[in-house]
Amino acid sequence: EAGVVQSPRYKIIEKKQPVAFWCNPISGHNTLYWYLQNLGQGPELLIRYENEEAVDDSQLPKDRFSAERLKGVDSTLKIQPAELGDSAVYLCASSLGRNNEQFFGPGTRLTVL
């Protein structure tokens, strides 16, 4: 069974530039999560989807961050414009249902210069 796929694995951009991350969850997983992980900390939820509906985006900085999950499968997370403080690892995870174990992708390490 293929795992959660994320791309790119690494991204280096200058501040004020836009950036986008892509996630393909495990087939059949209806719940998809985007997390932010800073160095030395655990993952922090940005947004959770159940199918194509964003059911928890309370921690998503909506002035610069946006996300979509078309057709309830793949998802894209965008930052525009990026700031220095956005440098972190962005993790995507998926699960069968909202309270079950989550399967994580390898993450995208973003560096904003």
Place this chain on the structure above:
Amino acid sequence: AQSVSQHNHHVILSEAASLELGCNYSYGGTVNLFWYVQYPGQHLQLLLKYFSGDPLVKGIKGFEAEFIKSKFSFNLRKPSVQWSDTAEYFCAVNTGGFKTIFGAGTRLFVKA
């Protein structure tokens, strides 16, 4: 606010030593509990989980964890660690099927 505390940020052990990593959470309702592990260069993966029933749960690679409801704790244990257990360990708490909150993680280094 709900939170998850992992008491040790860094732990160094010699092979064959016993391991116990602490995890406490602040939430008074029903919880589902998880330990995830991230080996060097790999992504986060599930080590074990507790939903209900026997509060002592066993996971992969000889790990186990005990849920003590009165103490709001879910400590991870292994009687004898190996060099290959070197990794970062995250405790996570799912509150009523909604939000999952992760602890800050504990980095374990096992000396060969």
